Amino acid sequence: MDRAQLPVSLLEAALGVVVILAVALGFVVGVPTPDTREPQLTAYANDAATILVNEPPEHRDATRLAEILADEQSFQRERDKLRDRTGAILPDNLMFRVETPHGAVGFPVPGGVTTGEATVTTVEGALTIRVWYA
Numbered sequence: 001m002d003r004a005q006l007p008v009s010l011l012e013a014a015l016g017v018v019v020i021l022a023v024a025l026g027f028v029v030g031v032p033t034p035d036t037r038e039p040q041l042t043a044y045a046n047d048a049a050t051i052l053v054n055e056p057p058e059h060r061d062a063t064r065l066a067e068i069l070a071d072e073q074s075f076q077r078e079r080d081k082l083r084d085r086t087g088a089i090l091p092d093n094l095m096f097r098v099e100t101p102h103g104a105v106g107f108p109v110p111g112g113v114t115t116g117e118a119t120v121t122t123v124e125g126a127l128t129i130r131v132w133y134a
Contacts, residue, residue, distance in 0.1 A: 037133070041094075041116025045129045048089045048096070049118040052127070055085075068100065069124035075102035086129070094131045101125040 055064035068078045083105040086098055097106035102125075109115060109130055119128045 037114045038116060041114065041131050041133070042118065043116065044090060044094060045096075045116040045118035045131045048086060048131070049120045049127065049129050051089050052082075052086070052129075053120045053122070063122070065120070065127060066122050066124050069102070069122055069127065072102045075100060079103065079105050090131060093134050095134050096132075097130045099128045099130070 053063065053065050057064050057067050059067050068075055068082055082098060086096055086106065090096055095107045097104055097109055109132065113132045115130050115132045117128060117130050119126055121127075
């Protein structure tokens, strides 16, 4: 009995077409680019927090941040300076919110946006910075 066989060259050609189409489809569809916004925003928040925690004091405490977080009265006295200093540290295309145990400065965080966040803890309490693209 003779069995019908597919010529090997025809099988190779079909396999080659499938491989070429797969490669072409990979170029057309592409691969999704990773979302690098959140890690970059977190880096901005960490940088700002690091700068704030290491600034020298203007009044009596060990650091500028300890002065701001000392009590409600200190926070109220220094809130405008904290807002201005944080705005000066961050790039112009970012918005921010700095939260302390005594209140917050900056802008309300809008819903549905990618944010970066950093928290530093001092003897006087924690300070959290959230940043997002304007």
